[in-house]
Amino acid sequence: MKFENHIVVVTGAASGMGYEIARQFIDNGAAVYGLDKAPLDNAVEQLGDRFLPRRIDISAEHEISSLAQEVKRLHGKLDILINNAGVFRPSSIIDFTVDSYDFQYGVLFKGPVFMVKHFAALLQKAERPCVINTSSIGARIIVHSHSFVYGSAKAAIEKFTKFVVTELPGVRCNAILPGVIDTPMVRRSEFSPDEQEAAVNFAIAKIPVGRLGLPRDVANLVLFLCSEMGEFINGESITVDGGQHCGALLDSTANEDAYFADTE
Amino acid sequence: MKSERIALVTGAGSGIGLETCRQFVEQATIVIGLDSCPEALSLCAEQLGSRFNGILCDISDEQQVVEAQRKFALEYDKLDYLINNAGPCRSVSLESLDRADFDRGCDIKIKGAMLVVKNFCGLLKKSEVACIVNISSAETEIVIGKRSFLAGSVNAAVDNFTRSLVRGFPTFRSNTVSPGLIDTPYLCEMFSPEESEDSIAALKCRLPSGRLGRAEEVARVITFLCSDRASYINGANILVDGGLSCQAA
Numbered sequence: 001m002k003f004e005n006h007i008v009v010v011t012g013a014a015s016g017m018g019y020e021i022a023r024q025f026i027d028n029g030a031a032v033y034g035l036d037k038a039p040l041d042n043a044v045e046q047l048g049d050r051f052l053p054r055r056i057d058i059s060a061e062h063e064i065s066s067l068a069q070e071v072k073r074l075h076g077k078l079d080i081l082i083n084n085a086g087v088f089r090p091s092s093i094i095d096f097t098v099d100s101y102d103f104q105y106g107v108l109f110k111g112p113v114f115m116v117k118h119f120a121a122l123l124q125k126a127e128r129p130c131v132i133n134t135s136s137i138g139a140r141i142i143v144h145s146h147s148f149v150y151g152s153a154k155a156a157i158e159k160f161t162k163f164v165v166t167e168l169p170g171v172r173c174n175a176i177l178p179g180v181i182d183t184p185m186v187r188r189s190e191f192s193p194d195e196q197e198a199a200v201n202f203a204i205a206k207i208p209v210g211r212l213g214l215p216r217d218v219a220n221l222v223l224f225l226c227s228e229m230g231e232f233i234n235g236e237s238i239t240v241d242g243g244q245h246c247g248a249l250l251d252s253t254a255n256e257d258a259y260f261a262d263t264e
Numbered sequence: 265m266k267s268e269r270i271a272l273v274t275g276a277g278s279g280i281g282l283e284t285c286r287q288f289v290e291q292a293t294i295v296i297g298l299d300s301c302p303e304a305l306s307l308c309a310e311q312l313g314s315r316f317n318g319i320l321c322d323i324s325d326e327q328q329v330v331e332a333q334r335k336f337a338l339e340y341d342k343l344d345y346l347i348n349n350a351g352p353c354r355s356v357s358l359e360s361l362d363r364a365d366f367d368r369g370c371d372i373k374i375k376g377a378m379l380v381v382k383n384f385c386g387l388l389k390k391s392e393v394a395c396i397v398n399i400s401s402a403e404t405e406i407v408i409g410k411r412s413f414l415a416g417s418v419n420a421a422v423d424n425f426t427r428s429l430v431r432g433f434p435t436f437r438s439n440t441v442s443p444g445l446i447d448t449p450y451l452c453e454m455f456s457p458e459e460s461e462d463s464i465a466a467l468k469c470r471l472p473s474g475r476l477g478r479a480e481e482v483a484r485v486i487t488f489l490c491s492d493r494a495s496y497i498n499g500a501n502i503l504v505d506g507g508l509s510c511q512a513a
Contacts, residue, residue, distance in 0.1 A: 061363060092432070093378070093381055093382050093385060093429075093432055093433075094382060094385065096378060096379075096382050098326050098375070098379070101375050101378065105370060105374075105375075109370070109417070109421075110366060110370075113358075113361070113366065113417075114361075114366075116358065117358055117359065117361055120358065120359055121359075138424075139420075139424060142424075142427045142428050142430070142431045144431070145428045145429070145431035145432030145433075146432070147428070148378070148424075148425055148428035148429075148432065149378070151424050151425075151428060152374060152421035152422070152424040152425045152428070153421060154424075155420040155421050155423060155424035156374075156417040156418055156420050156421040157417070158420065159404060159416050159417045159419075159420035160413060160416075160417040162407070162416075163358070163407065163412075163413030163416055163417065164358070164413075166407050167357065167358045167359075167413060168358065
């Protein structure tokens with residue numbers, strides 16, 4: 001897989017899946033705009049000068065449009081857009097607030113939609129443009145009722161993927177549906193080691209292959225889909241979850257609360 | 265004697281919402297209809313008589329939902345059926361999408377449904393037969409309007425929300441109804457003005473049923489799901505589209 005002379009935009013590139021996706025694209029020759037609300041210093045240090053860090057909040061439309069103008073001025077095209085950024089803020093329906101809805105839908109649904117809108121013209125200038133939307137197995141299975149905002153936004157972005165295909169001819173667009181991936185969103189630094197272990201064990205008990213996913217499991221799929229090998233795959237949704245969506249292994253006694261603590 | 269059943273219908277002022285209210289009233293259920301259009305609500309009240317009570321409410325604004333709940337709770341001590349019907353999504357191309365269209369589509373359909381459930385679930389818990397029906401769209405199954413990406417995506421979120429409700433409220437039944445092309449004022453909003461006439465005519469030819477659906481045909485499925493005859497249907501999503509989604513995309 002070679003991505004020389006490719007311009008790639010990855011949202012949520014500071015850590016986890018987004019960082020690994022950026023790393024693999026850079027390894028394969030691309031220049032990557034890495035977007036994040038969080039500091040990107042570590043990625044800059046590790047990934048060298050083909051990693052172009054931008055501190056951007058994708059739920060703010062004007063920040064997206066000014067980046068699109070910059071990419072247009074410097075490159076005149078965008079080859080690959082990876083809508084990866086995610087947040088997770090579980091709550092019961094009773095405790096549900098408009099703020100938590102706006103925050104999560106802003107990053108999980110509105111952000112990707114307006115990324116596609118503002119980069120559509122630049123994508124259509126590329127030779128083989130490709131968009132990946134990061135949905136989740138939460139779009140398909142209800143792991144926990146407290147994740148209703150997250151799950152429903154992920155269902156929306158999975159469906160949006162098919163409309164990109166019909167609205168922007170020539171741009172391939174696919175959705176990936178990761179399961180539980182070992183990232184800072186699952187293994188929170190403010191958790192005690194015991195809490196982290198409880199969260200991880202709870203997750204693993206539901207995964208038929210018996211381990212958490214790794215960021216590279218997801219990045220491998222993303223690069224495959226964006227490469228020539230994936231060229232006829234369009235509008236599809238692909239789970240990368242170790243088989244979790246096939247049905248729960250129902251004997252978990254691990255503590256759900258540890259796993260569903262507030263994360264972003 | 266069985267106590268009277270009480271239903272709450274959002275977007276009650278026209279189309280599927282209005283027909284649902286009518287059928288509930290015919291079944292001797294008391295109906296409280298929410299709508300943001302005062303004229304539509306007073307027309308409903310005229311047509312449906314004393315078993316119908318309208319409350320003016322824009323469900324995307326939590327203060328108004330809280331106020332509607334307060335008014336409801338002054339009169340009734342429980343809610344049996346909640347029908348989350350409100351939520352038109354304007355047809356717009358991705359390239360010309362603006363924030364206002366996007367926010368209006370999402371805020372009424374999905375945020376509004378969540379806010380109504382949040383504020384009325386306490387009253388639903390007082391019912392022995394609590395039932396939520398969320399109205400989605402066949403647009404989640406098939407691209408109907410050339411530019412229905414917002415409705416299609418947001419209604420996919422609604423389907424997912426229904427299934428979270430099944431997990432979150434094990435004593436309620438929660439189901440989704442997904443209408444296809446129904447002859448309501450909303451139909452025109454699914455298409456941009458210039459494509460409206462032609463598209464609807466072309467789509468009619470593609471429909472296995474050969475005609476548009478009627479609002480009462482969707483309402484019959486909604487009221488069936490609320491009835492005791494549907495007592496084991498939970499987490500289902502029922503298409504009412506005359507076979508549209510079986511056609512080639």
